[in-house]
Amino acid sequence: MTFFFENTFQAKLKKDLSYLSYYAKARFLHETKILRENGIIKFENFIVAYREDKVLEKLVEIVVDIVCNPEIESLIEANYPVLNSRGNEPPDFFLEFMKEQGKPLPKDCPVAKSIFWEIELIVDMIRTFYVANTYGYRLLTDRLEARDLLKKVVTLLTKKGFKTPRFNSSMQKSHELGISVFEYTLPDVSNLSFEEILELREELKDLLENYRLKMWELARFIELEPCDVNFESAVKEVIENRVVPEVKDLINKLKQSRNKFLRSVAEKIIFLPPITILASSINNFPYILFFSTLAVLGFEIYDFIDFNKKIVKSNGLSFILKVGKGTLEKTLF
Amino acid sequence: VNTKLVAVYYPNDVIINEKFLKMAALYFDEIVLPNDYTHFLESLENDGELRRFIRKGDDIFF
Numbered sequence: 001m002t003f004f005f006e007n008t009f010q011a012k013l014k015k016d017l018s019y020l021s022y023y024a025k026a027r028f029l030h031e032t033k034i035l036r037e038n039g040i041i042k043f044e045n046f047i048v049a050y051r052e053d054k055v056l057e058k059l060v061e062i063v064v065d066i067v068c069n070p071e072i073e074s075l076i077e078a079n080y081p082v083l084n085s086r087g088n089e090p091p092d093f094f095l096e097f098m099k100e101q102g103k104p105l106p107k108d109c110p111v112a113k114s115i116f117w118e119i120e121l122i123v124d125m126i127r128t129f130y131v132a133n134t135y136g137y138r139l140l141t142d143r144l145e146a147r148d149l150l151k152k153v154v155t156l157l158t159k160k161g162f163k164t165p166r167f168n169s170s171m172q173k174s175h176e177l178g179i180s181v182f183e184y185t186l187p188d189v190s191n192l193s194f195e196e197i198l199e200l201r202e203e204l205k206d207l208l209e210n211y212r213l214k215m216w217e218l219a220r221f222i223e224l225e226p227c228d229v230n231f232e233s234a235v236k237e238v239i240e241n242r243v244v245p246e247v248k249d250l251i252n253k254l255k256q257s258r259n260k261f262l263r264s265v266a267e268k269i270i271f272l273p274p275i276t277i278l279a280s281s282i283n284n285f286p287y288i289l290f291f292s293t294l295a296v297l298g299f300e301i302y303d304f305i306d307f308n309k310k311i312v313k314s315n316g317l318s319f320i321l322k323v324g325k326g327t328l329e330k331t332l333f
Numbered sequence: 334v335n336t337k338l339v340a341v342y343y344p345n346d347v348i349i350n351e352k353f354l355k356m357a358a359l360y361f362d363e364i365v366l367p368n369d370y371t372h373f374l375e376s377l378e379n380d381g382e383l384r385r386f387i388r389k390g391d392d393i394f395f
Contacts, residue, residue: 190355197358212337212362 187251191268200265207253211246337362363387 189197201208254266357364364387 188356189359192355194355194358197355201359208360211360 187247187254187269189265189269192265196265196268199261203259203262204250204253207246207250211250214242214246 189200192200254262254269257263257266354364
């Protein structure tokens with residue numbers, strides 16, 4: 001069972017969709033240029049906010065403005081090449097961007113047609129991510145803070161009276177599912193040296209094997225379980241009843257051990273507050289956590305997605321349907 | 334059935350998140366790093382034991 005971390009969806013699309021991150025960046029720059037030219041976003045304000053230590057608030061405003069304001073949407077659309085009418089050819093701003101990067105696209109770009117269909121589906125999320133990532137990268141290194149940001153976005157949306165499908169209940173639910181899957185607690189061992197970790201790995205061999213087995217079972221469960229209305233609670237139940245007990249055993253063994261070494265490392269290990277291994281490794285916006293979550297749930301997830309296309313599409317994840325077959329099979333098996 | 338847990342890590346940055354690596358080293362059977370991080374693996378020369386369960390990404394990605 002393979003678990004993917006960090007930049008997951010970009011990583012798994014690495015070969016076929018190697019232009020994805022460039023495209024997202026190009027599109028972000030293109031859009032912010034339009035918005036700036038139209039006086040909608042004043043980055044000077046952002047600098048002021050930075051000085052006043054209100055970056056997060058400003059960030060939320062920018063995210064809300066870009067993602068949710070229908071006027072901005074139409075402005076962007078008006079300034080956008082309509083990809084479909086051009087036969088999915090790369091838009092000019094992208095070609096120019098790649099040229100500036102010293103990576104000009106070949107005339108007949110074999111990946112272009114396959115990637116742009118995908119990109120259009122996820123670009124809104126990427127756009128949001130890049131806004132956050134560019135201006136608030138360091139702020140978003142903490143999962144709770146990122147989650148908090150999302151909540152603020154939703155609150156602001158509600159206050160502004162936006163009813164955007166991008167934050168509908170289904171999406172919210174998916175976020176919750178993604179986050180809840182990783183809310184089992186893992187003791188944070190980052191204070192230990194690599195030598196200590198290796199020794200710990202050996203000392204706790206049996207318990208760690210149990211834990212890994214439960215994690216594996218969890219991934220299998222998720223693979224097999226149909227994604228119905230009870231899916232989320234079923235996953236939570238599995239985590240609580242199968243994974244968390246194994247983690248507790250690990251913690252207890254450390255805390256109560258007569259072994260001098262285990263006791264000494266127990267003093268260095270951070271047990272509280274709960275730390276998720278994903279949170280420690282993902283420094284991005286919740287969307288990325290969400291994507292990564294899907295990946296972590298086992299790439300076989302696309303199998304159950306197959307019979308839940310409607311749900312997946314409503315979450316803007318249709319690209320997984322296309323990407324899943326073939327490339328990911330090769331990746332894993 | 335292969336029940337091995339493998340953490341495939343594609344860092345956002347040129348610097349590998351040490352915290353992640355330590356966590357993964359304990360909680361996963363294996364870690365796979367991208368090929369570009371060969372230099373990192375080489376720097377682990379003195380941590381031979383750690384290298385035992387770290388692989389380069391070539392064999393897993395396409």
